[in-house]
Amino acid sequence: MSQLTEVAANPYADELAAAKKAVSLAARLCQRVQQGILQSDIQSKADRTPVTVADYGSQVLISLVLKKELPSHSFSMVAEEDSEDLRKDDAQQILEHITSLVNETIANDDSYNMSLSKEDVLAALDGGKSEGGPSGRHWILDPIDGTKGFIRGDQYAVALGLLDEGKVVLGVLGCPNLPSKSTNKHNGSSSGDQVGSLYFATIGCGAKVQALEGSEPQKITICSVNNPVDASFFESLEHSKRDLTSSIAEKLGVQAPPVRMDSQAKYAALAQGDGAIYLRFSGKGYKERVWDHAAGSIIVTAGGMVKDASGNDLDFSKGRYLDRDRGIIATNRYLMPMVLKAVQEAIDEEQ
Numbered sequence: 001m002s003q004l005t006e007v008a009a010n011p012y013a014d015e016l017a018a019a020k021k022a023v024s025l026a027a028r029l030c031q032r033v034q035q036g037i038l039q040s041d042i043q044s045k046a047d048r049t050p051v052t053v054a055d056y057g058s059q060v061l062i063s064l065v066l067k068k069e070l071p072s073h074s075f076s077m078v079a080e081e082d083s084e085d086l087r088k089d090d091a092q093q094i095l096e097h098i099t100s101l102v103n104e105t106i107a108n109d110d111s112y113n114m115s116l117s118k119e120d121v122l123a124a125l126d127g128g129k130s131e132g133g134p135s136g137r138h139w140i141l142d143p144i145d146g147t148k149g150f151i152r153g154d155q156y157a158v159a160l161g162l163l164d165e166g167k168v169v170l171g172v173l174g175c176p177n178l179p180s181k182s183t184n185k186h187n188g189s190s191s192g193d194q195v196g197s198l199y200f201a202t203i204g205c206g207a208k209v210q211a212l213e214g215s216e217p218q219k220i221t222i223c224s225v226n227n228p229v230d231a232s233f234f235e236s237l238e239h240s241k242r243d244l245t246s247s248i249a250e251k252l253g254v255q256a257p258p259v260r261m262d263s264q265a266k267y268a269a270l271a272q273g274d275g276a277i278y279l280r281f282s283g284k285g286y287k288e289r290v291w292d293h294a295a296g297s298i299i300v301t302a303g304g305m306v307k308d309a310s311g312n313d314l315d316f317s318k319g320r321y322l323d324r325d326r327g328i329i330a331t332n333r334y335l336m337p338m339v340l341k342a343v344q345e346a347i348d349e350e351q
């Protein structure tokens with residue numbers, strides 16, 4: 001397809017190009033930090049979850065690239081991180097470190113001739129404070145999804161979505177540690193597969209993958225298994241109600257052991273057919289955030305389905321939190337009715 005035809009066929013082509021560029025650059029910063037991560041690179045947030053210099057650096061780079069690449073667009077972003085902790089007196093050293101990481105990543109890329117001050121970094125972070133909602137366009141960003149996996153040296157994702165009038169219309173997932181074909185050995189390369197991929201989808205245009213360092217995009221397809229006995233399922237490594245997911249799997253007759261993985265890399269792995277089902281049931285009272293699902297879910301819905309436990313589509317139009325009933329289920333259209341039935345039965349038994 002010529003570039004002109006592609007632009008005509010995809011109303012979000014400009015936004016997609018900018019989002020891919022932003023996520024690729026951020027992923028480069030994350031890869032560098034992950035290779036030599038130190039205890040001093042990690043902080044604890046008020047909610048006791050970890051945040052690293054790379055979470056902050058990734059968010060700064062992404063907001064910067066989106067603004068540079070789309071100068072005529074109004075900018076609104078719903079993002080996980082903000083500058084509050086970095087404005088404290090004891091955070092000056094870490095802020096300096098983040099600023100130099102961002103500037104070095106920009107300098108190594110050649111696209112932009114600029115250098116950020118510490119104030120620029122703080123201001124860029126606070127560009128992510130939008131509430132999103134049902135009207136207008138809003139970027140939705142998780143600069144590192146799966147920070148615990150990132151610190152451990154495992155899977156993580158840089159996840160950027162675009163909300164337009166309350167619907168997710170575009171998603172890009174940078175997965176630096178995910179092999180693009182088989183995730184069976186998800187900590188490293190297996191059988192020569194490409195490790196480090198960029199997954200993306202725009203509404204109505206299918207999902208694709210390319211190498212993070214750049215390559216011809218390839219279409220990806222969700223697996224077509226229609227008998228749950230032959231299916232395998234993904235769940236979170238850190239945040240899964242394992243009693244419930246194993247009861248669901250048992251009801252379905254799933255034979256394979258669960259594949260446990262951090263972050264939205266699970267959505268990417270599912271979208272490229274590495275497994276058949278993703279079951280997400282977190283602890284009681286945990287409210288899911290939009291940035292933990294926006295990019296991943298559109299990459300799966302290009303060929304499959306993502307629903308809550310009642311079979312409803314996820315609603316991203318309610319602000320920073322995701323409106324959903326209990327869990328999240330992602331799978332192909334053949335298995336979805338069977339999985340939803342098993343989910344209802346398992347939930348009823350649990351009560």
Ligand SMILES: Nc1ncnc2c1ncn2[C@@H]1O[C@H](COP(=O)(O)O)[C@@H](O)[C@H]1OP(=O)(O)O
Nearest residue numbers: 144145146147148236238239262263282286292
């Ligand atoms: N108690 C929790 N239950 C469910 N998810 C959580 C919880 N605490 C943090 N998260 C977020 O869930 C996502 C991780 O998903 P997974 O468990 O599938 O790897 C991350 O977005 C993580 O935040 P973060 O983005 O800060 O890493």
Ligand SMILES: [Mg+2]
Nearest residue numbers: 049050080147
């Ligand atoms: Mg976090």
Ligand SMILES: [Mg+2]
Nearest residue numbers: 142145146292
């Ligand atoms: Mg997250």
Ligand SMILES: [Mg+2]
Nearest residue numbers: 080142144145
């Ligand atoms: Mg995060």
